[in-house]
Amino acid sequence: MLLLAVLAGCSREPAQEDAGTTSAAAGEQAAPSVTVSADQALETMPDWQAPAVSLTDENIEALLAQADEALQAGRLYEDDESAIPIYLALKAGAEQASEAADGTEPTEATETAQAVDAAERSDTETAEKAEAGLQRALTALLAQGDAALESIDDAPEALQRAQQIGAVARAVAADADPVVAYLERVELMERVQQANVAGERALAAGRIDSGKDAALPHFRHALELREADARALQGLAASESALIREAEQAAEAYDYDKAEAGLARAAKVRSGDDTVAHARERIAAMRVERIGDLRDQGIAALSREDGLDTAREHLAELLRIAPKGDPAAIELRERIELATHYGLFRPGQVFTDALKNGGRGPQMVVVPHGAFTMGAADDEAGASDSERPTRNIRFDRGLAFARTEVTVAEFRRYLEATGNEPRAVRRGYSTAYDERSGNLVRRSGADPDDGYTGERADDDMPVIHVSAADAAAYARWLSEQTGHVYRLPSEAEFEYALRAGSQDRFPWGEGTPPAGSGNFTGGEDVSPSGRRWRNAFEGYGDGAWGPAAVASYRANAFGLHDMAGNVSEWVADCWHDNYRRAPRDAHAWVNPGCREKVVRGGSWASSPEQTRSAWRLSVRGDTTNARVGFRVVREI
Known part of the structure; x- marks a missing residue:
């Protein structure tokens, strides 16, 4: 027994010292020798050394029971009261005792020999129990390690525990097939996490999908190593979000091409996800x-x-x-x-301006801007040299034309407001139509309140018996009343508005006017006494002999009535025998003090040739008669 005690005392605790450990005091727990920090999580797996276990002859059975209890509770390696450190200590102590016994010299003392044999059997039994327990603990340890690996998606820090378990397993049985397989799984997970960490660092540095060491290749490599790795998938989602944010920032800076390029990059990150589609909708x-x-x-x-x-x-x-x-x-x-x-108008818009003394001015129609060829072509039938040479006129700005000729009521309002006396009143007569002779004759007392026969006219009839100066004075009054520029149209403006987009001989084209198109000399027209026109449009009748109420006939393409018929109209130009030195634009051609003015547009008593779009006539500016009225334009 003394020898056994000596062997026990020499074979256990010194063995622990040789292993680099010290005995723990009774009841004191030794701390684990390995702690895997977050920084070490991606480093080479560290070594593990078992905590020192205090082993004596007297506590072997107690330690076996303690180890079995710790194994049952799942306390496998953390301290000197855990299963694996105890089993390792028991196994090592038993093996050292057996080696010491094998080196003892034989003795004659039968009692001593028997004691030695008993000790050897006890050591062998202890070693076997320790080994069996150690294998069970190793199996449980690897199960804990696999559980840690499986929980990494929810708890990334579990890799540290898996690595620590791997270090313990390697210390216990480095060459065992289950340990080797487990270590390979840990190494694979380390490589996955290394790829994830590299991707996250690149993402934080803004290297997402291009350039050296970009984030996406790292995350994709992690998924190649471990399909559906949560951290890698999260990295892809974060990369996609970063690209989407770049696109949104580009959109906030109004660079939508860059934003679309960013969304196209983001769309390549993940498939089967509508995040980019939603971002595209937001942008x-x-x-x-x-x-x-x-x-x-x-x-x-x-x-x-x-x-x-x-x-x-x-x-x-x-x-x-x-x-x-x-x-x-x-x-x-x-x-x-x-x-x-x-300006603030639209082509074709109809409007009126307010007058300062109450009421509204004449209805105006916005004529569209454009271009046309003014004058008669060289081969135009009925044309004269005064209508040539043709010239191209362009209107860069629209112009408002009076929708109709100025009416008797409108002109009377001007006279009443100003007290002005028109030319016919001052002179005491005008030229009117005589039904008995069928001619235009001087009629005493005829003035702008009268019609074509010299009798009082209805308010909606076009005003006649006005001179060019009378017409210009009315336009000036409108300007004063409205605050806008009213004036007589230039000859170019009038022809442009009369043609309304046509370059034909007549505003409507060729031949007889379409029914209802205007008040012209028609073969079907009959005077109150039964007279008919000797030179007229055959087959045409408009139901009027003399001027008709304004807007009685269909408007032209610009929305203007009676531009080619009803009454001829004063324009702003002085008369010139041709257009050779005429302005290249639409301005009126005016010579200060000129007596001869221009009249444009056919009348109720004009021949077909005088109804042509290019027709023009020289008339003394102080002339008043039953065939000439006027309309105004307003600059916009």
Whole structure:
């Protein structure tokens, strides 16, 4: 027994010291020798050393029971009261005792020999129990390690525990097949996490999908190593979000091409996900809102007197960011085009201006801007040299024409407001139609209140018996009353409005006028006494002999009535025998103090040749008669 005690005392605790450990005091727990920090999680798996276990002859059975209890509770390696450190200590102590016994010299003492044999059997039994327990503990340990590996998606720090378990398993049985397989699984997970960490660092540095050491290749490599790895999938989602944010920032800076490029990059990150589609909808909504804002700002600028350039700037920005054919861009472009040519009006718009003394001015129609060839072609039948040479006239801005000739009531209002006496009143007569002779004759007392026969006219009849000066004075009065520029049209403006887009001989084309198109000399017209025209449009009748009430016939393509018929009209130009030195634009050709003025447009008593679009007539400016009236234009 003494020898056994000596062997026990020499074979256990010194063995622990040789292993680099010290005995723990009774009841004291030794701390684990390995702690895997977060920084070490991606480093080479560290070594593990078992905590020192205090082993004596007297506590072997107690330690076996303690180890079995710890194994049952799942406390496998953490301290000197855990299963694996105890089993290792028991196994090592038993093996050392057996080696010491094998080196003892035989003795004659039978009692001593028997004691030695008993000790050897006890050590062997202890070693076997320790080994069996150690194998069970190793199996449980690897199960804990696999559980840690499986929980990494929910708890990334579980890799540290899996690595620690791997270190313990390697220390216990490095060459065992289950340990080797487990270590391979841990190594694979380490490589996955290394790829994830590299991807996260690249993502934090803004290297997402291009350039050296970009994030996406790292995350994709992690998924190649471990399909459906949560951390890698999260990295892909974060990369996608970063690209989407870049796209949104580009959109916030109104760079929608860059934004779309960013979304295209984001769409390549993950498949089967609608995040990019939603982002594209958000950016599209931002774009639509910005486009709408620019359109509204541009339209608002057009309402200001000096806002045209500002509106064009808004349009340029809108065109830069808008898709091709965007309705808002088209609308603003059209509004700017309209403002350029028509101010606050639209072509074809009908309006009236308020008069300072109450009421409204004449109805005006906005004539569209454009171009035409003024004058008669060399081969035009019935034309004269005074209508040549032709010249191209362009109107860069629209113009408002009176919808009809000025009426008797409108001109009377002017006379009553101003007290002016028209030429016919001052002179005491005008030229009127005589039904008995069928001629135009001097009629005493005829004035602008009268009709073509010298009798009082209805209010809606075109005013006649007015001179060119009378007409110009009425336009000046309108300007004073409305605050806008009213005047007589120039000869070029009148012909442009009369033609209304036609370059034919007559405004309607060739031949007889269409039914209801105007008050012309027609073969079917009959005077009150039964007279008929000797030179007229065959087969045409308009139901009138003399002027008709304004707007009795169909308007032309510009919305103007009676431009080619009813009564001829004064224009602003002085008479010139031809157009050789005429202005190249639409301005009136005026010589100060000229006596001869120009009359344009056919009348109720004009021959077919005088109804041509290019026809013009020289008339003394102080002439008043039953065939000539006027209309005004207003600058816009």
